[in-house]
Amino acid sequence: MIIDYSHFGDIITFDTTYSTNRDARPLGVFLGLNHHRETVVFGGTLLYDETIESFVWLFETFLEAMSEMKPITIFTNQDAAMSTAIKVVMPKTYHALCSWHMWQNAEKHLGHLLKNESQFNNDFLACIYEYDGEDGCLKAWNEMLDKYDVYENKWLIDLFKLKEKWAQAYVKRTFTAGMKTTQLSESFNADLNDCLHIDFNIVEFFTHFERVVNQKRDKELEVEHNSRHKFPRLKLKSSPILNQVATMYMPTLFDLFQTEVEEVMALSILKSNVSQTHSYVVGVFNQYGKYEVMWNPLDETLSCSYRKFESFGILCRHGLKVLDVLDIKLIPNRYIIKRWRRYAKDGSEKNCTSHNIKPDT
Template sequence: MPSQWKVAATHAIEIDLAHESGLKLKQSYEFLSKQVGGYDNLGFTKQDHKNYLRTKRQRDMEHGAAASLGRYFSRQLKENPSYYFATQLDCEELITNIFWADARMIIDYSHFGDVIMFDTTYSTNRDARPLRAFLGLNHHREIVVFGGALLYYETIESFVWLFENFLEAMSEKKPITIFTDQDAAISAAIKVVMPKTYHALCSWHMWQNAEKHLGHLLKNEPQFNTDFLACIYEYDDEDEFLIAWNEMLDKYDVRENKWLIDLFKLKEKWAQAYVKRTFTAGMKTTQLSESFNADLKDCLRTDLNIVEFLTHFETVVNQKRDKELEAKYNSKQKFPRLKLKSSPMLNQVATVYTPKLFDLFQTEVEEEIYAHDIMAQKKTVDISSGNTASFTQLLMSASTSFAVHQGGSSTSVALTSYLESTSSVVGSNDKINGAGGLMTQGSVASGGPLTQESITSGWNPMVHKVKPFF
């Protein structure tokens, strides 16, 4: 009889696990029915399933959201004393803002926290919780989460409170660069809490704003899109950027456009000619976290209580961590494809860098070789013998000096001299500095093997750590 149906204890456990994993009610109910050979054998209806979850939710929140939140954080602290959380109260002693970071987030930040993204993309949906996340990239170029926050009040004081607690959780280690959207309150808070951190603007959010303020141009002038993006990404030289910007204003008659005037005042935060001066780890936009946003979509629903939300958030973070383990496993299964197979340097670096980082490094080496060959008209003077050789030949023939340190062969001397005369092979290159700041002239032209020490000693001053990239 339907009136006698009820959710058995064994099924209740499975319902709880499915709910905590983010499965929707329909998916969970269908999964349970297949386990027992059909709906008739399950012993309860979909409505019973729904009623069970509602009753559980009411029971969890019977002492109020604040008490439930307190129990959740207490449980996390009991499991790991390094767990960090903070709450901000309003004048009526009600919780308005929350920040949290688990032990793994804190450890990850110590390795990969030189460049962070403060992602506010989730707030674009008015029906979702006001989630804010601190994100970065690990050595596999995968998204890594450093902390989460719920900000119900967005003022300068709220952001100051958030950034201060974030740094307290991270042992006061400040990032070199932080990417955010174009928000005046966030910008003001960064100046107060992290005045020496380079504040860069997310180019994706800039483009979203451009569609709002310059929609007529984007629709009627297809070339404007190309010219505008070129001003953001293409020009490394400041004078070239300024010329291109002014030409764009005149070409499309937008010199009096207020949004463009205000945007230009912030040019040091978004134009490549200026952003190249800081370490960015290859980030230009918080939209790098697009996949993370998609995964979080379901757990941001306002029909979930605060504990359910935090549980779902924890599940999504763990899924991202599994991605890192998968990338680590895959990196050990095959040797990267070398474009210059006879290069001892690339062969050795391939055993040190992760595949993603090695591909970036190899591409930069290839571009630099081509550029230097063109600049020198494919000829480089060998100081000791007077013979000529291309830069490519020097790179590939320096096997003795790279494999075994013998005080410097004539080839290594020529290579070192050439590198000194044409700046670094990769370290000072703007693209590589932006992509992760891999190696500098000091490590390439040292005449010794590419050991951990030789790489460390040759790092660009702006990129002072090896650990995040190995």
């Protein structure tokens, strides 16, 4: 678990569940995503309670075991004690809220709207996921409040105070590896429950816990083996960029990247300013969604206001469009980060603990 954390502990989820053991202690599990985008387990604990003091002790103990390497981002539910403990122990770690738990809470507090207003579901989810800019997000939120006359709803008021933890316009500022929820925990708990009995004591519980962890590791080894003996299918076989990354990315990541390459054909350069640093506005003609892409030919650095590389770790279609216009056939190596490479776990370098994505050299 420690070795896995050294490679993939940049993004973690933490959640608790009950009814897993004889003493009814809450089970807390630290999980993440490996280079296959499959679940990897970093640790588990049985807590006596869910107070601030207990969570502070837990997070401190976990980080001590992990050589004090703090994650870039941690996803949790809206538990107030957990949130306070994260501020105490990991003040520089970005704390994101699980959108799935938000939706579960919305059903409790806004059930009448979900039942009687068929469009509210779409409007609420749009505020979470669809707006890349702060102005657009705030406008959509206020329009939703006005449309359904919920300005005085206390739950929505409190939720909006935490918008930096869940709205796409803010979440995209940090690295999340594409994670949005703690559903990894829900899935792992389901696997755990398949081989647990409520009358297990602690020793029996952790024996079965380790069995489930080993099942996850066996699955990773199987995927690893298959990926090293299978070349991905290129939809554009003559594409230099696809041929470049096909040997570097894990198959799951390659498929995601290939989708970005395919979408380049739909984009246009809507505005350009070529000087010492090249600036482009990229989008689909006559459609919503325009993004500024900057290219510096001196140091071959690329950035886009969509921030897919900064938040996910692969280049977006807008940046790839500019590379295509500039007749640059290969991605600069710095934009193929080790975390998503086929050999991400090779070597002992612990490159997932910085609070910035550092390009590979």
